[in-house]
Amino acid sequence: MTNEVLDRIVARADEIRDLGPVNEELGRLDDQAAKALRDCGAIRMLQPARYGGAEAHPREFAEVVMAVAALDGSAGWVAGIVGVHPWEMAFCDPVLQEEVWGADRDTWIASPYAPMGIARPVPGGYVFNGRWQFSSGTDHCDWIFLGGFLGDPSGARAQPPVSMHLVLPRSDYRIVEGSWDVVGLKGTGSKDVVVEDAFVPQHRVLEYAKVVDGTAAAEAGLRNPLYRIPFSCAFPLGITAAVIGIAEGALAHHLDHQRDRVQITGTRVADDPYVLTAISEAAAEIHASRVALLDNAGRMYDRAEAGHEFTFAERAIGRRTQVQAAWRAVRAVDEVVGRSGGGAMRMSNPIQRFWRDAHVGLAHAIHVTGSVFHASALTEIGVEPPEGPMRSMI
Incomplete structure (x- = not known):
């Protein structure tokens, strides 16, 4: 299936990329950057069709977020977070949906x-x-x-x-x-x-527990499997997709920076097997992160389509996959940035911005490893995690 939103993003890639420094200077998305996301339909991908949404496969949504984030981390982050809210709005009272989207289907x-x-x-x-x-x-x-x-x-x-x-x-x-x-x-x-x-x-x-366990979607009578995947898959998806997209953007700028670079030793990077090995390892790790996140979303969707009721253990393992994907990608960014030379730290070089964006994205609460890894490990050895904070992000 063709991802039409992705095609529109690619067509406006230069515009979105060039607005990255502008967004950073403003401390928010420039109006033109926000308009580009609106025009491309990035925020309506998970929106109900009756309000102009695409009701897209979650994998397609993640691919769009990654593509935007690879151009500008901030724009990708907003696409990932604001873009997932229409997914939950689909569960809400029809009166509320009309209040939000009745006059303007592009309301964020x-x-x-x-x-x-x-x-x-x-x-x-x-x-x-x-x-x-x-x-x-x-x-x-x-x-x-x-x-x-x-x-x-x-x-x-x-x-x-x-x-x-x-x-x-x-x-x-x-x-x-x-x-x-x-x-x-x-x-x-x-x-x-x-x-x-x-x-x-x-x-x-909405009662949060009903959103988490799927009751809200069931009570709303939603049939599309998009709305039956767990909240703990849908909500983190946009955030982690943004981090992985930022990592892809950092790698792309690193490759461009290294292409003709001569190190202080006089060795061209293209002739340095150590740097080239690090580049390959980092590229493979970032790609593995992408594949893991998309595969996790696809598996959740397929199970929802089959009418599967998700267990806590399945949600916990899905969260483990998502969290680890983010950490793997950012570690890979560190490996290439550490080999980019001092010139990469100049504010005029986009590498440093992607590096900073990646680490701030990793600091989001949804990427904290502790309780997620603890709970998922317990479920795999057959121990039910206790009620309380350990289960709160799952």
């Missing part, structure tokens, strides 16, 4: 999902308060998914904890300017957002 939705707010029940919904970090692409979004905990009547967190996703329009939250001052992925504009006593009606709320 931001996040973060981290449960940093408290939603106090009131008649008809909740009063919501909180502050969240890292809302990628938020300047170009008109709605937002925010994570929160159910509160008790006093406003404290209810016990036992109940995690929720709440959806708010731009008028109900504030973007904190100057809150995204970082070493990499500067152009993502991943700023803080604040909510103060916003009323969120019941139809704009």
